[in-house]
Amino acid sequence: MSRKDQDLINRIAEGARKGRISRRDFMNYSAAAGLATAGATSLWTKSAAAAPQRGGTFRWGIHDGNTGDTHDPGTYVTRTMIFLGHTHRSYMTMINGDGSLGPDLADAWEANETASEWTFTLNPNASFHSGRPVTANDVVASFNHHRGDDTTSAAKALLADVEDIVADGEHTVTFKLTGGNADLPWLMTDYHFAICPANDDGTIDWRSGDGSGPYKIDSGEFGVQFSLTRHDGWHGEGAWFDNVDIIVLNDPNARQTALVTGDVDAVSQVDVKTMALLERDPNIQVFNVPSAGAITMPMFCDTAPFDNVDVRNAMKLAINRDEIIEKILFGAGTKGNDFHHSPAQPYWPDDIPQREYDPDQARALIKKAGAEGITVNLSTADSVSAGAVDMAVLYSEHAKAAGINVNVVREPNDGYYSDVWLKKPFTLVSWGARPTPDVMYTLAYKEGAAWNESRWVNDRFNELLLQAKAELDDSLRAEMYREMALLARNDGGTIIPFFNNFVYGARGNVGTPDELAASWESDGGRAASRWWFTG
Amino acid sequence: MGDLLRLVLKRLGYGLLTLLVVSILIFFAVEMLPGDVAEQILGQGATPETVARLREQLGLNQPAVVRYLQWLGGAVQGDFGISATSGDPVMDVIGTRFVNTLFLAAYAAVIAVPVAIILGIIVALLRNTIFDRVANVLTLTSISSPEFFLGYILILFLAVKANMFPAIANLSSGMDLGELLYRTFLPALTLVLVVTAHMMRMTRAAIIALLSSPYIEMARLKGVPPWKVIVRHALPNAWAPIINVVALNLAYLITGVVLVEVVFVYPGIGQALVDAVSKRDFPVVQACSLIFAATFILLNLAADVGAILTNPRLRHPK
Numbered sequence: 001m002s003r004k005d006q007d008l009i010n011r012i013a014e015g016a017r018k019g020r021i022s023r024r025d026f027m028n029y030s031a032a033a034g035l036a037t038a039g040a041t042s043l044w045t046k047s048a049a050a051a052p053q054r055g056g057t058f059r060w061g062i063h064d065g066n067t068g069d070t071h072d073p074g075t076y077v078t079r080t081m082i083f084l085g086h087t088h089r090s091y092m093t094m095i096n097g098d099g100s101l102g103p104d105l106a107d108a109w110e111a112n113e114t115a116s117e118w119t120f121t122l123n124p125n126a127s128f129h130s131g132r133p134v135t136a137n138d139v140v141a142s143f144n145h146h147r148g149d150d151t152t153s154a155a156k157a158l159l160a161d162v163e164d165i166v167a168d169g170e171h172t173v174t175f176k177l178t179g180g181n182a183d184l185p186w187l188m189t190d191y192h193f194a195i196c197p198a199n200d201d202g203t204i205d206w207r208s209g210d211g212s213g214p215y216k217i218d219s220g221e222f223g224v225q226f227s228l229t230r231h232d233g234w235h236g237e238g239a240w241f242d243n244v245d246i247i248v249l250n251d252p253n254a255r256q257t258a259l260v261t262g263d264v265d266a267v268s269q270v271d272v273k274t275m276a277l278l279e280r281d282p283n284i285q286v287f288n289v290p291s292a293g294a295i296t297m298p299m300f301c302d303t304a305p306f307d308n309v310d311v312r313n314a315m316k317l318a319i320n321r322d323e324i325i326e327k328i329l330f331g332a333g334t335k336g337n338d339f340h341h342s343p344a345q346p347y348w349p350d351d352i353p354q355r356e357y358d359p360d361q362a363r364a365l366i367k368k369a370g371a372e373g374i375t376v377n378l379s380t381a382d383s384v385s386a387g388a389v390d391m392a393v394l395y396s397e398h399a400k401a402a403g404i405n406v407n408v409v410r411e412p413n414d415g416y417y418s419d420v421w422l423k424k425p426f427t428l429v430s431w432g433a434r435p436t437p438d439v440m441y442t443l444a445y446k447e448g449a450a451w452n453e454s455r456w457v458n459d460r461f462n463e464l465l466l467q468a469k470a471e472l473d474d475s476l477r478a479e480m481y482r483e484m485a486l487l488a489r490n491d492g493g494t495i496i497p498f499f500n501n502f503v504y505g506a507r508g509n510v511g512t513p514d515e516l517a518a519s520w521e522s523d524g525g526r527a528a529s530r531w532w533f534t535g
Numbered sequence: 536m537g538d539l540l541r542l543v544l545k546r547l548g549y550g551l552l553t554l555l556v557v558s559i560l561i562f563f564a565v566e567m568l569p570g571d572v573a574e575q576i577l578g579q580g581a582t583p584e585t586v587a588r589l590r591e592q593l594g595l596n597q598p599a600v601v602r603y604l605q606w607l608g609g610a611v612q613g614d615f616g617i618s619a620t621s622g623d624p625v626m627d628v629i630g631t632r633f634v635n636t637l638f639l640a641a642y643a644a645v646i647a648v649p650v651a652i653i654l655g656i657i658v659a660l661l662r663n664t665i666f667d668r669v670a671n672v673l674t675l676t677s678i679s680s681p682e683f684f685l686g687y688i689l690i691l692f693l694a695v696k697a698n699m700f701p702a703i704a705n706l707s708s709g710m711d712l713g714e715l716l717y718r719t720f721l722p723a724l725t726l727v728l729v730v731t732a733h734m735m736r737m738t739r740a741a742i743i744a745l746l747s748s749p750y751i752e753m754a755r756l757k758g759v760p761p762w763k764v765i766v767r768h769a770l771p772n773a774w775a776p777i778i779n780v781v782a783l784n785l786a787y788l789i790t791g792v793v794l795v796e797v798v799f800v801y802p803g804i805g806q807a808l809v810d811a812v813s814k815r816d817f818p819v820v821q822a823c824s825l826i827f828a829a830t831f832i833l834l835n836l837a838a839d840v841g842a843i844l845t846n847p848r849l850r851h852p853k
Contacts, residue, residue, distance in 0.1 A: 067810035068620030077578040152589040224802040257702040415569030
């Protein structure tokens, strides 16, 4: 073994120790460095920080479950179903702990030159819990569930540019798009796109709860509890626990008590108000993971006074983000910069100056716009996020220093997203994490998008959005996203105070990878297959 | 006895009428809530197109009155429809939940009713002593605190500090009765604390009110010991108001446990109702509400029948 190989192996081992690389990559790199598999396996076991162990029943206390939940992946909406979906079903691809894209059901994928046709090769070892192998037909049927006129899937919009999905043999599926989309493999990590067994007529069997994920459902009741056991034929790496119990604990106090008393091994959400107290308990670990989920404050760009870009920018300068993160989030957030692209997403531009609280400049802009003494209504409700109304009140204090009167309107919690959002000119909105900037911008910033919550129209931005979408060259793409971020920041109609962190907790005897996925709560929704008991 | 039967039938008839009115009120109350089930199912992911499609599938395009009459037509034949969110028959959705609620209510009642009545007799006997005062203060304190607060206090001391009982009452199939009773002890105890004061105070008051009657004085004068005066002479005449309060509290044990269910994560019918309201799942809301209304109607009827049976004057009217 040459000196260079030894160096490489040392670096790989270091990576394994820090949990930066997966076992699969480790084996591949080690083989490349000329190490035999047996040697690599023992090196992996020795290096990896805390080698995962098999066994035990993992009891996961989860927030947000409802008696009316169903196994229909098209209407997954509660955190319980999203977590369950990642535990008993498989997706085509997955976002790894380090933020990179990795394989789940699809072993490999490639695009044609214009990124308008993608071919995915399925893992031949994948099987449903019923024993049947997962084939290309199941994938086609599962995606068609979200397409067509009859679908009621909430993910329909994401597949709008998919023209056709064709199975080629048992293990190859081709997606034909109307235009280029370099992000399609990322898009497939959306929690709706769970693969279900196909029926003969091309529909899917979602009712039975059969899936090809790491655990199979033994019993369960929606809104209450699910018990699962390991699916021995699972195609992936991990699934260390023998059994997983998912217990719906909607009440924050119940969740916290259950974690403290050891009635559960981990909880999906910790109240930020008591986060610091929990951290003091030596038997409990609290995870605080920066995410791509955000609070936005869209202003209608076609409605006075927000039709004036100076007013919009004054509103953005009049918010003290640091104080909001400190007082509302207790530190569990990342400062926003008025473009909806988080450091937890790929292509994040790191050289755009942070917009700070500057009431003087805000006042000057208001003056320039001739809008002195301006009063605006900000609609919000506590159901948007914890402390949403408090945050709006705090903002109205900040804005006062800039001569802007923000009148906080407390709307009913129920029906906020059907009656207030997209209807009132200035609102407070909570966005879940989306995997890529393209998805986020296409959903909520593109001209004509159903959820263009700020009614912002910028021709250059829309042009770049289409270009970047089909661009397979990463550095060119990053450059485009940088320019779009600047446009949104300086011309757009959305204040982004912060990206919220995912805050969850576990008992001390739960082992986790060093890096927890930022793509979704609960380690990308995959804690059940990625975590283990240390003893 | 014929009179009693006639009374029961008449009251049941009125009860059905009450249920009909309740069902109308509930239906239009759910209608008036902002948003409908299609929007709630799709959540933030709703687009006008998918909402329209889902409304069509759920039959929400018809006018409200037509939908109500359709539901009513099914309900009078014993078919309460299917849950709009899960697509399962309503009875499947709430069946086990209702059994769970009944179990918890029965568990609490079996402890609370004897304890309250015996305590009530004892404090009537020892009225105006320290024991009376302490029992009154304690029970009044527990009834004056919101039940979720009582629940948290019990969790803090008995689950977190002493680690004697589980903090959450999650049930799984295949538990034996002993484990079931153990896991659900804290929620049951919370309910016991909430309902005891009312029944105990009424027992005490009813007995004390009788103690100044001439026949009690007569009993005392002939040398009957004080406990016997109360148990043999006063109690039989005090049953009517006590039974009324017991019935009201039993109804409360079934219909008022939502907060306790939330705090202890107990899968009862209250939680199902809250979930259904948040999703605008009308058939489930309606079924839960009717169960609650029927519970009140039947228990009130039982209380009246009980009052009649314990009172010879009412049992044999002239």
